Amino acid sequence: MNxxxxxxxxxxxxxxxxxxxxRFLGLCSFIAISKETKPALAMSSAVMFVIVMSSAITxxxxxxxxxxxxxxxxxxxxxxxxxxxxxxxxxxxxRKLSPQLYRAFGIYLPLITVNCAVLGVAVLNIDMFFINGKxxxxxxxxxxxxxxxxxxxxxxxxxxxxxxxxxxxxxNVPKPIKDFPLAFIIASILSLxxxxxxGFSR
Amino acid sequence: MKNLIKExxxxxxxxxxxxxxxxxxxxxxxxxxxxxxxxxxGIAATFVLLGSSLIISLIRDFIPEKIRIPCYIVIIATFVxxxxxxxxxxxxxxxxxxxxxxxxxVVNCIVLGRAEAFACKNNLARSFFDGLGMGVGxxxxxxxxxxxxxxxxxxxxxxxxxxxxxxxxxxxxxxxGALLVIGLLLGLFNLLKGKKEGTG
Amino acid sequence: MINNLIVSGSPHIHKQTSISRIMWTxxxxxxxxxxxxxxxxxxxxxxxxxVAVAGAVLTELILGIWAKKKITVLDGSAVITGILLAFxxxxxxxxxxxxVGAVFSIAIGKQVFGGLGQNIFNxxxxxxxxxxxxxxxxxxxxxxxxxxGAGYDAITSATPLAILKEGKVLEHISYLNLFLxxxxxxxxxxxxxxxxxxxxxxxxxxxxxxxxxxTYIFTTAVLAYIFGAAxxxxxxxxxxxxxxxxxxxxxxxxxxxxxxxxxxxGQLIFGLGCGLLTAVIRIWGGYPEGVSYAILMMNAxxxxxxxxxxxxxxxxx
Numbered sequence: 001m002n003x004x005x006x007x008x009x010x011x012x013x014x015x016x017x018x019x020x021x022x023r024f025l026g027l028c029s030f031i032a033i034s035k036e037t038k039p040a041l042a043m044s045s046a047v048m049f050v051i052v053m054s055s056a057i058t059x060x061x062x063x064x065x066x067x068x069x070x071x072x073x074x075x076x077x078x079x080x081x082x083x084x085x086x087x088x089x090x091x092x093x094x095r096k097l098s099p100q101l102y103r104a105f106g107i108y109l110p111l112i113t114v115n116c117a118v119l120g121v122a123v124l125n126i127d128m129f130f131i132n133g134k135x136x137x138x139x140x141x142x143x144x145x146x147x148x149x150x151x152x153x154x155x156x157x158x159x160x161x162x163x164x165x166x167x168x169x170x171x172n173v174p175k176p177i178k179d180f181p182l183a184f185i186i187a188s189i190l191s192l193x194x195x196x197x198x199g200f201s202r
Numbered sequence: 203m204k205n206l207i208k209e210x211x212x213x214x215x216x217x218x219x220x221x222x223x224x225x226x227x228x229x230x231x232x233x234x235x236x237x238x239x240x241x242x243x244g245i246a247a248t249f250v251l252l253g254s255s256l257i258i259s260l261i262r263d264f265i266p267e268k269i270r271i272p273c274y275i276v277i278i279a280t281f282v283x284x285x286x287x288x289x290x291x292x293x294x295x296x297x298x299x300x301x302x303x304x305x306x307x308v309v310n311c312i313v314l315g316r317a318e319a320f321a322c323k324n325n326l327a328r329s330f331f332d333g334l335g336m337g338v339g340x341x342x343x344x345x346x347x348x349x350x351x352x353x354x355x356x357x358x359x360x361x362x363x364x365x366x367x368x369x370x371x372x373x374x375x376x377x378x379g380a381l382l383v384i385g386l387l388l389g390l391f392n393l394l395k396g397k398k399e400g401t402g
Numbered sequence: 403m404i405n406n407l408i409v410s411g412s413p414h415i416h417k418q419t420s421i422s423r424i425m426w427t428x429x430x431x432x433x434x435x436x437x438x439x440x441x442x443x444x445x446x447x448x449x450x451x452x453v454a455v456a457g458a459v460l461t462e463l464i465l466g467i468w469a470k471k472k473i474t475v476l477d478g479s480a481v482i483t484g485i486l487l488a489f490x491x492x493x494x495x496x497x498x499x500x501x502v503g504a505v506f507s508i509a510i511g512k513q514v515f516g517g518l519g520q521n522i523f524n525x526x527x528x529x530x531x532x533x534x535x536x537x538x539x540x541x542x543x544x545x546x547x548x549x550x551g552a553g554y555d556a557i558t559s560a561t562p563l564a565i566l567k568e569g570k571v572l573e574h575i576s577y578l579n580l581f582l583x584x585x586x587x588x589x590x591x592x593x594x595x596x597x598x599x600x601x602x603x604x605x606x607x608x609x610x611x612x613x614x615x616x617t618y619i620f621t622t623a624v625l626a627y628i629f630g631a632a633x634x635x636x637x638x639x640x641x642x643x644x645x646x647x648x649x650x651x652x653x654x655x656x657x658x659x660x661x662x663x664x665x666x667x668g669q670l671i672f673g674l675g676c677g678l679l680t681a682v683i684r685i686w687g688g689y690p691e692g693v694s695y696a697i698l699m700m701n702a703x704x705x706x707x708x709x710x711x712x713x714x715x716x717x718x719x
Binding site for chain 1: 224225226227228229231232271272275276279280282283286287301302305306308309311314373376377378379380381382384385386388389390392393396
Binding site: 159160163164166167168171172173174177182185186189190192193194195196197198199 | 469510511513514515516517520522523528531532535679683687688689692694695696698699702703704705706708709
């Protein structure tokens with residue numbers, strides 16, 4: 001477990017292989033919710049929280065439940081169940097503790113269950129940090145850290161996009177391109193710019 | 203019977219999941235680098251869509267309202283796992299190219315969306331044709347996008363070079379190009395739709 | 403009176419000068435660098451520039467006619483985009499390349515957002531990174547400077563930054579040579595002298611302010627000094643200032659009215675961010691040069707910077 005690996009994960013997950021702009025995970029929510037900054041920020045923080053927690057939980061499930069019993073192929077089913085349950089739990093807790101916060105999140109919370117990014121990162125962690133059915137050294141920490149970085153990358157893309165789209169509300173964009181097509185084109189340019197970080201060594 | 207045919211065809215153009223409903227975009231963009239991948243993903247997704255639509259429609263009267271979403275997810279996940287295992291067994295190369303996007307069919311908005319919006323409310327026959335139509339529409343959209351991207355990005359389609367001396371435009375093989383293609387396609391379809399409504 | 407109230411995004415310039423006058427002055431300020439490019443790289447440089455300008459102007463014209471909008475090609479902004487795009491290309495590129503780039507710059511980098519005054523990103527840079535991603539081979543093949551005769555032949559030379567990135571020793575490129583542009587590179591980026599003349603024109607006329615260029619260059623230099631060499635605090639900061647597209651970018655592209663913050667404080671942040679990103683990419687990234695990417699990323703952040711550096715209105719919280 002070394003610092004270099006953490007740095008690589010950070011640069012990778014946030015910039016070079018940005019979860020939205022490069023891996024396309026979480027694209028649906030990205031296009032739909034990045035129109036304004038407030039909801040974008042709310043969604044990003046919720047997503048980050050869920051990603052980090054589910055990264056941790058799914059790691060344990062894989063390591064101590066699936067692997068020992070040779071049930072690796074049940075990964076998809078068990079992971080999505082974990083995520084769905086966790087989101088449901090979070091929803092119930094927030095509802096109890098702070099009805100105000102619950103109302104603020106609205107429908108975003110249940111939507112996170114189907115956010116490709118959450119399941120995607122869980123699967124990615126397994127693919128990247130388990131070699132031949134055994135966890136690599138420091139696998140758990142790398143997995144959770146990757147979850148954090150993916151959340152950060154998601155937030156970064158959301159914030160940039162929402163700032164831009166809010167600004168564009170004042171401009172006369174050609175009609176056929178308004179909303180979705182323009183969002184994709186902006187994302188395309190953002191993706192091009194982020195390519196500047198590729199090939200990071202050291 | 204006519205109604206059933208309509209359920210099928212609506213998924214191809216009028217309610218095309220990719221271009222009209224804007225669902226399932228994550229795998230669409232990721233997988234559309236080559237037509238081969240597109241077809242593979244399309245078939246897998248259609249299989250899952252068909253299977254889950256059928257089962258959910260069959261047991262729709264027995265699923266309690268409160269836990270219906272987790273139930274759908276389990277059913278869908280089962281079909282995805284079957285698809286995953288078949289793919290690993292019969293075409294490992296495709297499995298490797300599609301990577302994490304195969305398990306991600308579970309959270310493909312199209313599949314869950316159709317379950318929630320249609321299969322739980324309609325009978326077996328209609329759900330079958332709806333699922334089939336959506337799956338075919340999705341596959342066709344995938345093929346369209348990937349044909350454009352593969353041709354522009356590497357001068358080939360299905361691995362066959364088409365035009366001699368064509369300088370490939372690499373960006374189309376990259377995520378940025380994917381986003382660009384779908385943005386421009388959506389804009390084009392909007393333009394055509396606007397024209398049709400204007401003159402109709 | 404009501405009809406005269408316009409709601410629009412930035413910029414809100416309250417000067418006597420019209421947009422056209424500013425744009426054409428910028429074109430003039432770019433001429434010294436263009437002449438230097440032709441002297442150093444031959445007539446290839448001229449053709450590339452002319453073709454890029456033609457492409458940009460035609461695209462804007464055609465799109466304007468098709469969309470039934472006002473014809474704006476005479477305001478000079480398309481010409482600037484064409485010139486800046488060309489200045490970011492090697493002189494030896496096949497002539498269809500700047501055309502494609504120009505079309506992309508205007509269509510996707512500018513018109514898609516609603517035209518002049520509304521683009522989020524610098525159009526020329528959008529075109530440039532598109533070209534870079536699409537045809538990397540053409541975009542990184544640089545002709546030898548000061549050769550006799552024109553034409554795309556087999557003699558190529560690498561840019562100083564590329565040599566540095568590969569870890570090879572720089573063979574005595576003197577600072578004077580860097581300053582005058584006697585080395586491989588893109589058409590408009592190499593001759594620092596010519597660029598500074600143009601920049602001086604714009605600064606004196608007040609069309610650009612010092613905030614962004616100075617902060618940008620200063621930040622890059624400081625980071626290059628600290629981290630640019632194997633040993634800390636041994637970096638060759640002067641080399642970094644004089645190489646690559648930093649001067650061209652800092653004075654002519656990072657100062658784009660529309661795509662950069664409005665307030666002085668915002669501009670300082672913008673310059674700082676550009677400098678930081680450029681240095682990071684140059685020192686640790688895979689590409690030898692990071693100016694284009696840095697500016698585009700900061701363009702994307704500009705709406706945010708504007709939000710948090712807006713001037714307080716008296717009486718409001």
